[in-house]
Amino acid sequence: EGKSTHSQTDVLIIGAGPSGLMAAYWMARCGVNARIIDNRDTKVFLGHADGLRARTLELFDSMGFQHRVLQEGSISTEANIWVPGPQGKLVRQAQIDIFKVDESPFHNTRLNQGRIERFILDSIREHSDLDVERSVIADSLEYDEELGNDPNSYPITVKVRVLGEDDLNRPRGQEIDTESEAAGNEVNRSNLLPDDWADLAPRNKPQKTQVETIKAKYLIGCDGAHSWTRKQLNIPVEGSNTDHIWGVIDVIPLSDFPDIRRVSVVNNAAGTILVIPRERGLVRFYVPVQTCEAGTTDRFDRSKITPELIRERVQAIFAPFTFDFKECSWWTVYQVGQRIATKSTKDNRVFLAGDAVHTHSPKMGLGMNMSMQDGFNVGWKIALAVAGTLKPEILDTYASERHPLAEMLLDFDRHWSPMFTDRKPGVADTKASDIALVAGKFEDFADGWKVFYPASSLVRKAEDNAEFAFARHMIPGERVRPVKLRNHADGGTRWTTRALESDGRFRILVLAGDIRNPMQKQRIEALSQALAGQTGSGISPLGRYLEIPGRFKSPIDVLTIHTSPWKEVEFFDFPEVLRLFDPVNGWAYDKIWCDDACLFDRYCDGTAYEKWGVDRVLGALVVVRPDQYIGWVGELGDVEELTQYLDGILVKKSPIDEVA
Ligand code: FAD
Structure with a gap:
């Protein structure tokens, strides 16, 4: 060596x-x-x-x-279940939607x-x-x-x-x-x-x-x-290996099966396969190829399984529909553990x-x-x-x-x-309802919309896990539900998934409500003074914690989202701490956003506050972690509580650093 x-x-x-x-x-x-x-x-x-x-x-x-x-x-929005019909020929038994309108921009x-x-x-x-x-x-x-x-x-x-x-x-x-x-x-x-x-x-x-x-x-x-x-x-x-052995092939299919470009489960007396359409004309097939001998879950002899054998299995399960391929981009065999x-x-x-x-x-x-x-x-x-x-x-x-x-x-x-293991001949035919039931039960979890992160110093839950009245659907431990907002400075629209960039910083979301209302404008002024350290103890939560060296002077970013109609307030109506000036880059035009419907983009429909359960006049204050999960929720006046939350997580500057 x-x-x-x-x-x-x-x-x-x-x-x-x-x-x-x-x-x-x-x-x-x-x-x-x-x-x-x-x-x-x-x-x-x-x-x-x-x-x-x-x-x-x-x-x-x-x-x-x-x-x-x-x-x-390749995007899929439904799953189809195929089973033998009355004459034994495969028929489409169910089409199950696998998308949710409004939950996420993505499918x-x-x-x-x-x-x-x-x-x-x-x-x-x-x-x-x-x-x-x-x-x-x-x-x-x-x-x-x-x-x-x-x-x-x-x-x-x-x-x-x-x-x-x-x-x-x-x-x-x-x-x-x-x-x-x-x-x-x-x-x-x-x-x-x-x-x-x-x-x-x-x-x-x-x-x-x-x-x-x-x-x-x-x-x-x-x-x-x-x-x-x-x-x-x-x-x-x-846990252990299961006794099921599957073949997988990624091919360009030559087939008259009608749902060949749609996610499908095909279930007949010869077995069950999964059809998964892919990019560049490819379709993936998951095919049961063998089960271990009864009572054993020993590893199997992989050399016996070939793409030809997988092809024959698909042909048998698809019959009388045709199936073949000339192009196979990848294949493998695995045992489920x-x-x-x-x-x-x-x-x-x-x-x-x-x-x-x-x-x-x-x-x-x-x-x-x-x-x-x-x-x-x-x-x-x-x-x-x-x-x-x-x-x-x-x-x-x-x-x-x-x-x-x-x-x-x-x-x-x-x-x-x-649900997908090899069907034995003669066993009752359909599993569509079972599949729909299990899929429905776990859907939110599988898609990642519900993750249930528990209370911790990172996740400040309400007592008894109740909702916070001022932001009912902003649940600490859950992700920020994506909405599309309008940038105040240029009028363009953007999903929050992009606006809350994963750059390592925590984000304070100032849900400013309607600043045309003089009382509300005053609350925003007061909040901004507190954020800038111009009140009480004089400590700014923005300048209080150690930097991310070489990246950001503060590990906290502030994003303001208001509900005033886009044309009725100006960028400069918002206090300076919410749109900080940088000597090189100028004003931070990407920090002020508006929850207002806009004609050219129907996803930006002015319903963000509604989806987040926030009052359109009074607003709220939310801290989002660097991974876009909600950490803390409060009212606009709760800067002290917000600082306490951050104190539990971030390292404070020493007095010398603070001066510097
Ligand atoms: P991996 O992707 O396994 O990455 C681990 C890496 O660590 C590997 O690159 C390995 O080479 C490296 N490594 C291991 N030991 C060492 C060491 N001592 N020193 C240095 N490097 C090391 N999932 C699906 O959802 N659908 C599928 O169809 C599917 N098919 C799969 C087929 C195969 C052949 C395999 C292996 C996995 C498949 N998976 C599939 C599973 C999916 O790929 C995994 O869930 C996912 O890749 C896990 O990501 P990972 O980064 O945790 O591990």
Whole structure:
């Protein structure tokens, strides 16, 4: 082996799949000293996960690349159930809507994991020099518990192998998904978009494999279902493999089945398949190919399953409709495992996210979504803790917010997965009503609209979990329900998902109500004075906390949303602290928004306050966390309470810093 080196980083992320990349996004946004390694030679290009739920798309909007998903992805708004009719011929039994008007600007969309990874990688590059180090394998982990209490210490030591040219005989396909590539999923320029071409060839490797010892303050194990990090920490997993084995093919179908471009479940005596339309004319088929022998859930002999066998299974289930393909972009075979790690952190210094914590059947399209949302949740917290802005004890909330959701996910899957398992001949024919029932029960959770983050220093709930009277539908622990607003300065419209940009800052939403009302105008003046530190104690919540170094002077941004008709008030009617002046960039025109209907954009219909349950004259005050979840709700006069809430989360400047 080649030379051995030592180095130090604040955050080490192991695994550059969807969860690792989401965590890395925050390191890039907040300017944190971080590294991300992956044992694969290249990124994922084809196949793998493909279903994007609305909440994930909202996150992408806040990260700035949702438009790329919209351009390339395939949207589905209903699911169709097909069963044998009276003469035995397949008939469409039900069409179930899988969208909700008004809940989100986005709908269930499908696009392969490789493209999603492309977009996150590009976004990371846009904001920093952070790049995935590929062909790097984490080999040993030591954690020094005694150092764990000192936030500035480096209690984690990871030895990694940086694979060299001499490493040609590395065993492939054990813990990493190279099996499917080996099984004939050829990746070449012709099946990729040009912006992926540069990643096709593995990077230059050193001549000889090298060993590097990395010391880190924090470690995030995003290393997938067989998580190496989890094993090093001896964190047990609960659950098991199921006995169902599925084939998956992504093909351009040649078929006369009427719903071939619509999400469908086809259920007949020969079995059940899932039809999932995709980008670029592709359709994915999930096909049961085998069950383990009765009473066993042992791993199966994968070599017996081929694309030809999967093709024959689809033909048998589709009959008398036709099915064939010439183009197969990707295929694989998998056994469904339903497992959950018992813990997702060690001392709030080492964290697990994504498949490392939970695995389940991929058919409900939640694996990648939940994994990305895990990475998103832990990422901003660690980034701000390392930046010195966030109190380290807030890291407790990663486990308290995400682990119960992992449990719900498994519960969901236990209900959902059996709906699609192989039907035995002669068993009662339809499962449509069951599918609709289970889908309905878990819909809000699956789409990410209800996440139930519990009370904590980050989430200040009302007593007895009651609503806050002045903002009835702004529920702490839930996301801000997206609405479209009109920018006061230029009159253009924007969804809140984009306006609440994921840049690392907490946001105070000043729901200013109608400032044509003189009393209300006065309340806004008083609030602004308090925000500027011109009243009482003279402390401004905006200048009170440590900066995000190299990024923002204050970890708090203020956004004002009023209800006065757009043409009846002026930008300069709002106090200066709400539209701060910058000597280079001028007035902050993107800080004042209006909840007023506008003719050219029917989504901007002046119903934001109604959807949020806020009085159009009196308004309210809301704090939104960097991940757009609501943290605190109050009235416009409650600046002291607001400051108390923030004091529990953010690190205050020392008196010397405050003067500076
Ligand atoms: P992963 O995407 O598994 O990423 C983990 C990364 O860590 C990998 O790149 C791995 O190479 C790396 N790694 C592991 N160990 C080490 C180590 N010691 N050192 C360095 N790097 C390491 N979900 C669906 O919803 N629908 C599907 O159709 C679907 N199909 C799938 C097919 C396959 C073959 C696989 C593997 C997964 C599929 N999934 C599917 C699941 C979905 O891809 C996952 O839920 C999602 O990718 C989880 O993201 P993650 O970042 O947590 O883990």
